[in-house]
Amino acid sequence: MKNSNLYSGEFACLEKANVDTDQIIPKQFLKSISKTGLGPYLFDAWRFLDEGFLGKKLSDRKINPDFILNKPTYSGINVLISDDNFGCGSSREHAVWALKDFGINVVIASSFGDIFFNNCFKNGVLAIKISQDQINEIFFQQRQNSQKQIEIDLINQKIKIQNIKLIDFEIDEFRKNCLLEGLDDIGFSLKYETEISNYENKLKQLRPWILNE
């Protein structure tokens, strides 16, 4: 059963352009061989004043009280709204795993790094592009009114925030279905076994050096 309200909740604004994946999850946490457990280190160098490492306990950390996600009012957010080129840089899927593990399953920005954007949908995280004017309006309104409730209707592609005009957003049909149906991407591709095999047979004739047989 399709649930359009999977993504509604509370939001916080990270008013910064070019938030790269090195910031979302710093390099030392990529040593993990697991997809889980990265939430405590999300935005590590911004959330904490001390240097983190895998396994460092929260009770041993110096919290940066000025960082937006450390403010008590935002402790329950699942939506992060940021500026231009969010998730640029490294291909590390750990960035999405960290966001998800932290409890964030929606990221809204005026643009995204291409690889990060793809990685989001592979993990059930909804990445939404809206215009820079709409982003600026949300930043402005939140500074004025501190609202944090957000309704995201994925089926009808609408974002509702109090005091802000209803926002329509675009999303590729296949990405949308992926999220709504919880698709097994590899299983789906493997249905095309015949086409892949046919391609490989042709490849062996045309460019035999590729498969090195």
Added chain:
Amino acid sequence: MSQKTLYDKIWEEHFVVDREDGSTLMYIDRHLVHEVTSPQAFDGLRQNNLIPRQINTIIATPDHNVPTTERAKDIEGIKDPVSKLQVVTLNDNCDEFGINQFKLNDERQGIVHVIGPEQGITLPGMTIVCGDSHTSTHGAFGSLAMGIGTSEVEHVLATQCLVSQKQKNMLIEIVGELQKGVTAKDITMFIIGRIGTAGGTGHVIEYSGEAIENLSMEGRMTLCNMAIEAGARAGMVAPDEKTFDYVSDKPFAPKGKELENAINYWKTLKTDPNASFDKIHSFSAEEILPQVTWGTSPEMVTHVDDSIPDVKEDNKTLMSALDYMGLKPGTKIKDIELDQIFIGSCTNSRIEDLRAASKILDGNKISKNIKRAIVVPGSGLVKKQAEAEGLDEIFKTAGFEWRDAGCSMCLGMNPDQLKEFERCASTSNRNFEGRQGFKGRTHLVSPTMAAAASLEGKFIDVREL
């Protein structure tokens, strides 16, 4: 017949099928694997009872985590147990699935984007993926090469295909000849300064023009390496005689009649004269000067004779970048004093880079205020070649440390890191906060500019030496 770009041609050549959800399966010719972004993908295969579909298209090597000293100790030289586990996990996975790996003790080990071309694993017209954004490097050979996430790594292992959508075409043309002393690194940084780090988002960039044609293969790799820093997942240069010469004698390249056939095919890999691009940028080679970044994004860049811009107080992004870098608006680039020098990374660790840097250093000593200068060859074979040419002696005499191959200080996943507030002239590709070490400060430059800065202790225009 419609006119096609180089990207259009490679895309069509690798089209397998349109999935019913509207995406396309694109066939993948080469898959490069390293220790950081693969363990979860191999776990996924095991969970789903799958195996890699085309084992001969995959090559693996450890690079991100590996220390660049004590290589003789092999894996036992990795002191951090978490890093060690990741490298051991790569070994186990490659052994289990029968994947060809250049292990840590193999002289062919190195940065994945250095060894691909070095071995002829990378060839023109291929589709190449790797769980690393700097896979764009391989576009230098006229291949379509892009970084992918770990879920995609798993998907490519299992299906030999990538779920794709056609990107837009962008042409970046560099007209005329470069000034003396200006390098491929300066071109690629200059472009990012002009079009921004999101300028190429959603596009595949093709670089062309006289200045690009004149670049060596190493130079083209440097250029394409940073396409991702301009937002483009892939950058490419059409293959030419220089490309064919470079790949022809490489171990994994086709031989004899098959090579002839391959070259005949590769010669068709160029953009048709009247093909259309969605976006075209054209710059004059003459206006490109040696570049230095001053902020925490590669687009925060200028030339060495310039100053940091007069950033307005209300510009949060720029102000926080300058605050992080410990710099003030209006400061002259040449007044910035340095603590460390790093020559290496998938951008600039090839033999030509080391030759160029050593030429600047030959017979000179690094400045007293430089706490550490290291040079890290991109592969064991680059190291061997440099030693055969005596470059190691030039570096060591100048005061540089001569290291073993790996990603090293490009990202602090290994022991090579900046300390808090240390400032580094680095030939790597990202000046992001903390990338070279917690609170470390990175300035991106070319190998010759890094070498020149090591002698002066601060930035100078390499053309003045």
